[in-house]
Amino acid sequence: MGAAMMILHQMQMSGNCYKVRLVARRLGLPMRLKEYGLMDGSTRTPAFLKLNPNGRVPLLEFEDGRLLPESGAIIFHMSEGSRLQPDNAWDRAQMLQWMFFEQYSHEPYIAVARFWLRYAKPQELEKRRHLVPEWHAKGKAALSVMESHLNAHDWFAGRACSIADIALYGYTHCAGEGGFELLDFPAVSAWLARVAAQPGHLPLGEGW
Numbered sequence: 611m612g613a614a615m616m617i618l619h620q621m622q623m624s625g626n627c628y629k630v631r632l633v634a635r636r637l638g639l640p641m642r643l644k645e646y647g648l649m650d651g652s653t654r655t656p657a658f659l660k661l662n663p664n665g666r667v668p669l670l671e672f673e674d675g676r677l678l679p680e681s682g683a684i685i686f687h688m689s690e691g692s693r694l695q696p697d698n699a700w701d702r703a704q705m706l707q708w709m710f711f712e713q714y715s716h717e718p719y720i721a722v723a724r725f726w727l728r729y730a731k732p733q734e735l736e737k738r739r740h741l742v743p744e745w746h747a748k749g750k751a752a753l754s755v756m757e758s759h760l761n762a763h764d765w766f767a768g769r770a771c772s773i774a775d776i777a778l779y780g781y782t783h784c785a786g787e788g789g790f791e792l793l794d795f796p797a798v799s800a801w802l803a804r805v806a807a808q809p810g811h812l813p814l815g816e817g818w
Contacts, residue, residue, distance in 0.1 A: 625780035626681040696768035705767035708774040719749035723788030760797035
């Protein structure tokens, strides 16, 4: 019987799940993937809701049975004490600042636009078509904030790639699927290339 390892309950196309796979690959942490369908309701079943009452992935299941949802919490825990977190307390605070920015000002517009424009059924998208201009306006505003920072810095926290960069990379690198033109943000585009050039990089389409 094989050795126990962490299980990532996930959807392959999800940027939030991708962040966890990317951190695991960068740190050499083996995990098994358990896939859930995007539209099949599998994260709303009683069995899954016992694991995560919020009914969402990613959810990391540890060998001892502990369960940790929320991508930011997962990658923070996985990377603690590693090269993916700055040593300096102030830089770690900056890291968390950008991770909160990603979840509150970035993901709700860039990831949501990608989901509805790339993956949703056409008839469902039509019900929300009036929201697309707002998604694009607020998503571009978030990209502009990133552009301003990256005009003066290579990374979002400290002097090296951290989980703040991975958190923002997850949905930024595929923002074109949501109708965002990344060529309008040259500093962001250069940063995306820097992240992808890091040792142990994992493309979105690969498992672990």
